[in-house]
Amino acid sequence: MFSFFEKIGDHGLYYLEQAGRMGLFLLACVWRMVTPPYKLFPAVRQIHFIGARSIFVILFTGGFTGMVLALQGYYTLRKFGSEGLLGAAVALSLIRELGPVLAALMVVGRAGSAITAEIGIMRNSEQIDALECMAIDPCRYLMVPKFIAGIVSLPLLTAVFDMVGILGGYLVGVMMLGVNGGTYFQGMYSSVDWNDIEMGLVKSLVFGLLIVWIATAKGYFLHWERSGGFGAEGVSRTTTSAVVLASVTVLVWDYLLSAIML
Amino acid sequence: MTVKQEKQFSSARIAIELVDVKKSFGNQQVLSGVNLQVEEGTTTVIVGASGQGKSVILKHMLGLMKPDAGQIKVFGQDVASASRRQLKEIRKDFGVLFQNVALFDSMTIYDNVALPLRERTEAGEEEIRANVEEKLNMMDLHGVHEKFPAQISGGMQKRVGLARALVLDPKIVFFDEPTTGLDVLKSNEIYRLFHDTQARLRYTAVIVSHDVPKIFKLSDRVALLAEGVIQSSISPEEFQRSDNPLIRHFVETTMGPIYSSEKEETAPL
Numbered sequence A: 001m002f003s004f005f006e007k008i009g010d011h012g013l014y015y016l017e018q019a020g021r022m023g024l025f026l027l028a029c030v031w032r033m034v035t036p037p038y039k040l041f042p043a044v045r046q047i048h049f050i051g052a053r054s055i056f057v058i059l060f061t062g063g064f065t066g067m068v069l070a071l072q073g074y075y076t077l078r079k080f081g082s083e084g085l086l087g088a089a090v091a092l093s094l095i096r097e098l099g100p101v102l103a104a105l106m107v108v109g110r111a112g113s114a115i116t117a118e119i120g121i122m123r124n125s126e127q128i129d130a131l132e133c134m135a136i137d138p139c140r141y142l143m144v145p146k147f148i149a150g151i152v153s154l155p156l157l158t159a160v161f162d163m164v165g166i167l168g169g170y171l172v173g174v175m176m177l178g179v180n181g182g183t184y185f186q187g188m189y190s191s192v193d194w195n196d197i198e199m200g201l202v203k204s205l206v207f208g209l210l211i212v213w214i215a216t217a218k219g220y221f222l223h224w225e226r227s228g229g230f231g232a233e234g235v236s237r238t239t240t241s242a243v244v245l246a247s248v249t250v251l252v253w254d255y256l257l258s259a260i261m262l
Numbered sequence B: 001m002t003v004k005q006e007k008q009f010s011s012a013r014i015a016i017e018l019v020d021v022k023k024s025f026g027n028q029q030v031l032s033g034v035n036l037q038v039e040e041g042t043t044t045v046i047v048g049a050s051g052q053g054k055s056v057i058l059k060h061m062l063g064l065m066k067p068d069a070g071q072i073k074v075f076g077q078d079v080a081s082a083s084r085r086q087l088k089e090i091r092k093d094f095g096v097l098f099q100n101v102a103l104f105d106s107m108t109i110y111d112n113v114a115l116p117l118r119e120r121t122e123a124g125e126e127e128i129r130a131n132v133e134e135k136l137n138m139m140d141l142h143g144v145h146e147k148f149p150a151q152i153s154g155g156m157q158k159r160v161g162l163a164r165a166l167v168l169d170p171k172i173v174f175f176d177e178p179t180t181g182l183d184v185l186k187s188n189e190i191y192r193l194f195h196d197t198q199a200r201l202r203y204t205a206v207i208v209s210h211d212v213p214k215i216f217k218l219s220d221r222v223a224l225l226a227e228g229v230i231q232s233s234i235s236p237e238e239f240q241r242s243d244n245p246l247i248r249h250f251v252e253t254t255m256g257p258i259y260s261s262e263k264e265e266t267a268p269l
């Protein structure tokens, strides 16, 4: 009985400590991001990795999301005789909600896992210690370019996702189900306003930061992992838990941001 | 042995000093009051059975681990209580060859050696190239510039690690088991390179090694770590004659029968 409470307390303390470490890590990285020296090339490389190389998966998922939205939306809206609102429905769902969230989840799966594994392996093989001993700041050298890339890439990927989704909706709604093309875009034009765009933009910026934060911090603190961050298995376990944590965090923050901004 | 004689004159300053350093992991006490002085320009070898905490001592000197108690002074400045910024300044004098080399495995050999120059100096690519080429040549590394660490042999990796450690002309170089896992020829090669570069660059060296007695030929001071304490920091000759029971035990177990069978081996110098 006693040991039960002890265990809970022990877990609680561990997670509190972990949260504190990750919080300080975020502050350190953001501080280094906004103070000179600024280096352009490493950030561009990371944007290529996190952003450009995610394009294909974003095009694909964005297209199909728009298509299924149009399909489902059409059958729902037809019950009320308002198929004309299909364009607005598709666009608003994508811009306010599905675009930022799904693009973020795709980036978690594609880039987030890779970042955790990369940093985790560097931690495991003492490459991070080596950087420190060379008086090279690992946060500045390794993390800052990834943070910049996350914050730059996510909004752009989200924009692509939204656009392709709207085209996918057009494909299904207009070309397959026979909704009037002009009505599709007119409904969109009259119902989407700046607030909606802003919400999508803010969400994608925040998600970009959160994803890179969790992915890098998990790798960086691999050696503090409770389940043992040792060897190949430690890296794989930590990568999995980073993906889960980042996905959950994205969804929780999606709710919070919606609640705040509505 | 001219190098050694010259050292006697310039060895007034203390480069590294450990005062009563204690460190435990959980309830395992690894260091229980370590005292050690390393004079500038000399070579100190830390020996001891494996698992005694030799790497832990190095990590304390590098500021990668904090002691539970005690001081670690590098040129008079306490590493344990230094701020991040101070630590960064102190580390600018360091070069490190890690036990597992710790090369950046997603960078080419050239980029590995160039990294400290790119990140720490304002040097242009021309200057960097000249410097990197010089260090790689010094290590007899030719035609590997564009290879990745995983594509070269263990001995070559150690030499790349040494080139990277020396590229900014450090004042103190730390070696954690530089020859473990290498065959006799390759470890002799590493010792030769160590000897040549130290003669040229005049750095203070702290070496953790198992390679007794070969390593004695290169060292000014031998420090035995046993039972959580440095038992001695004396010359190799004194070390082999010492009547401290722990040292005697170490000397007998590591050098006794093996020494005679290795007699025919040519010295690295």
Ligand SMILES: Nc1ncnc2c1ncn2[C@@H]1O[C@H](COP(=O)(O)OP(=O)(O)O)[C@@H](O)[C@H]1O
Binding pocket: B025, B030, B048, B049, B050, B051, B052, B053, B054, B055, B056, B057
């Ligand atoms: N980060 C660490 N956490 C827990 N224990 C450690 C850590 N680093 C070293 N140790 C323990 O300290 C002891 C000495 O390790 P080490 O310095 O690597 O030995 P060696 O003398 O072979 O280099 C070992 O028993 C090891 O288990």
Ligand SMILES: [Mg+2]
Binding pocket: B054, B055, B056, B099, B176, B177
């Ligand atoms: Mg060791």
